[in-house]
Amino acid sequence: MKATIQSIGVIHTPYTSTGEIPRQGVLEPVTEGRVVLKDEYKEGLEGLNTFSHAVLIFYFHQAREERLKGTPPWADKERGVFAIRGPHRPNRLGLSVVKIHKITPDGFVFSGVDMLDGTPLIDIKPYVNMLDPLKEGGEGFQGRH
Amino acid sequence: MKATIQSIGVIHTPYTSTGEIPRQGVLEPVTEGRVVLKDEYKEGLEGLNTFSHAVLIFYFHQAREERLKGTPPWADKERGVFAIRGPHRPNRLGLSVVKIHKITPDGFVFSGVDMLDGTPLIDIKPYVNMLDPLKEGGEGFQGRH
Numbered sequence: 219m220k221a222t223i224q225s226i227g228v229i230h231t232p233y234t235s236t237g238e239i240p241r242q243g244v245l246e247p248v249t250e251g252r253v254v255l256k257d258e259y260k261e262g263l264e265g266l267n268t269f270s271h272a273v274l275i276f277y278f279h280q281a282r283e284e285r286l287k288g289t290p291p292w293a294d295k296e297r298g299v300f301a302i303r304g305p306h307r308p309n310r311l312g313l314s315v316v317k318i319h320k321i322t323p324d325g326f327v328f329s330g331v332d333m334l335d336g337t338p339l340i341d342i343k344p345y346v347n348m349l350d351p352l353k354e355g356g357e358g359f360q361g362r363h
Numbered sequence: 364m365k366a367t368i369q370s371i372g373v374i375h376t377p378y379t380s381t382g383e384i385p386r387q388g389v390l391e392p393v394t395e396g397r398v399v400l401k402d403e404y405k406e407g408l409e410g411l412n413t414f415s416h417a418v419l420i421f422y423f424h425q426a427r428e429e430r431l432k433g434t435p436p437w438a439d440k441e442r443g444v445f446a447i448r449g450p451h452r453p454n455r456l457g458l459s460v461v462k463i464h465k466i467t468p469d470g471f472v473f474s475g476v477d478m479l480d481g482t483p484l485i486d487i488k489p490y491v492n493m494l495d496p497l498k499e500g501g502e503g504f505q506g507r508h
Contacts, residue, residue, distance in 0.1 A: 219369060219370040219422065219424065219483040220367055220368070220369045220370075221367070221368055221369075221422060221455070222365055222366070222367055222368075223365070223366055223367075223368055223454045223456075224364060224365045224366075224453075224454070225364040225365075226453050226454070259431065259445075259453065261431050261432065261443060262431045262432070262443040262444040262445045262446075262453075263443045263445055263446070264432070264441075264442060264443035264446065265442035265443050265446030265447070266443060266445055266446040268446070269446065272445075273458060275420070275454075275456055275458070277364065277366060279364065286404065286406050286407045287406065287407070287409070296409075297409060297410035298406060298407040298408045298409035298410050298411060299407040300404075300407045300408055300411055300417075300486075300487035300488070300489070301407075301408070301409065301410030301411040301413070301414065301489050302410070302489065303488050303489065307486065308369075308371050308404065308407075308486065309368045309369070309371070309420075309485050309486055310366070311368075311420055311456075311485065311486050313418060313420070313458075313488060338364040340454050340456065341445075341452065341453065341454055341456050342445035343445070343448050343458060344445070344446050344447065344448065
């Protein structure tokens with residue numbers, strides 16, 4: 219199966235090279251990033267303000283190759299690409315959970331920044347506690363279908 | 364930005380129509396699904412056995428259209444597509460956290476099934492507690508880059 223994906227917007231962050239990016243964005247609660255949607259997708263945001271967090275699916279646009287094995291900085295030997303989260307992977311999709319600070323007319327401001335400035339955004343999903351949705355409260359957990 | 368994605372394998376589940384799928388797979392701990400990777404991606408699994416859960420990114424192959432608004436079954440009015448998790452969305456990517464039961468030579472058996480049989484698999488990522496990774500323990504949380 220093959221399909222074409224296209225960006226729904228762009229993610230602006232303070233990071234212009236991979237070396238600047240914290241290992242885990244959620245540990246950097248102060249740094250802010252900004253999601254800016256293309257005009258045609260703005261209305262898709264309606265209702266996201268009821269969630270505290272969102273899942274961003276984005277494209278690792280600076281990944282130069284796909285590898286099936288990699289050695290993350292914290293490990294002393296290679297792991298399979300599906301056991302690590304790095305950018306050099308089949309289909310080059312990245313995933314981050316971010317905290318929504320402020321909804322704007324064309325997107326939102328968030329913390330939990332761990333992607334490069336200019337990263338193409340592919341999808342946004344409301345974040346709910348995925349392992350234990352009933353404890354999450356609120357209505358979001360029922361929105362799967 | 365446009366890119367081509369292709370499936371790395373397929374997800375086998377007991378569900379052959381959307382009406383059979385539970386609203387939230389994690390509430391169905393008994394039902395099992397199976398990830399079967401294409402031969403060329405099998406080695407990417409190495410090390411996934413150290414994680415209890417995985418994130419599956421898959422393709423909503425039966426979604427017939429993309430909508431910017433939708434009314435989920437639990438709501439009484441329309442929401443923006445980025446505030447719901449349904450299949451009729453730009454780029455048609457789905458996301459589920461599943462529990463790994465058993466690693467097999469070509470994939471793994473899991474619970475938390477909420478996708479159709481034959482769903483194209485796009486990526487697998489190790490699951491860590493995304494909001495509070497330091498409490499998760501284990502080594503996985505550091506593997507972001």
